[in-house]
Amino acid sequence: MAYLLADDGYEVSLISFDYGQRHRKEIDFAAICAQRLSADHRIVDLRVLTSLMNTSSLTSELIDVPDGHYAEDSMKQTVVPNRNAIMINIATALAVTKGSKFIATGVHGGDHFIYPDCRPEFILSQSQTLKLANSGFIDQKFEILAPFVNKSKADIVALGESIGVPWLETWSCYKGGDIHCGSCGTCFERREAFEIASVTDPTNYATRPVFTDPR
């Protein structure tokens, strides 16, 4: 998303959140992206929230990350309550301070099934609420950009490829090992997205198991 917005001419600043996710490694990759784009990059340490959300497998060492395709039952436990809304609200505080007109989130169409805070109706309602919350302090035309909200991961790969996104400098894996595991939900969908988009996937995966789509 950052590459796309920069390509579209926006002056981009990046904000990453460390909420104790096992895939904290994504933050290092965000830093590489910021460097490529000569963009400001802030990292907000929200690990204090981990104790409030100790039922989620993305933050707890006690619960295994479920393997395979994102299906409702096994993936529900990867939901950190209200996570996107919290991040969007903090990003907006920064936007108000900086006088920015937009914030942007990379939520995508494939997330709608189980993540309510990735759906278009949430993004629209959240935009309205933020305008009310910051009325007089925020640009009247403020909005949340969500360029992928109705796109699949395959669409995103095709789009990224068309603007030359350096894929080896991007991270998806929820397990946060040395290389992509290839088998967690997000690795599986990454592999599937390149395949559907007919784009060569340069990612080095530890394994490439085949799963059957449960849907």
Next chain:
Amino acid sequence: MAYLLADDGYEVSLISFDYGQRHRKEIDFAAICAQRLSADHRIVDLRVLTSLMNTSSLTSELIDVPDGHYAEDSMKQTVVPNRNAIMINIATALAVTKGSKFIATGVHGGDHFIYPDCRPEFILSQSQTLKLANSGFIDQKFEILAPFVNKSKADIVALGESIGVPWLETWSCYKGGDIHCGSCGTCFERREAFEIASVTDPTNYATRPVFTDPR
């Protein structure tokens, strides 16, 4: 508000936010309140946000807290961008984890003039957004309680007095000294509220200057 909700029969949990406010002392007073009510009390350290909001006098040592009545110009600098929305969103994450049906905020009618995130239209819109963000994970009847949203501080003092709130165990002052300063915006309004409500104010103020209402 906690005393009122407990008096109304709600099982209350308290959440405090340390965002580097000079009046961090309010958190100790919240702890005393929690003890009185035998309520759970969580303190969320959000000081990391201070660097994102370094233009606000509530968090910066470089800018003086303005004295006197809350008038638009001098008080605008006490606004931490999107502060209430961030707190409400984090409280909701906890509510989802605990399975709570409500969260509550003590925003009051006197705040509407300069703080957009204290207005009824914000609270309503925020409730709707939170229901969308957490659809399937949150009680369908979830709402944000804001019992003081259309009440003045004088109304709140009258209400508190009627249920026996121990005023000496409450803290208002923005300056966070040993005793209430008596001259900052919130001390001034506290003194005024007791006076208007005709309730004896047991608070020990350092000074009791008289200001003219600029409105």
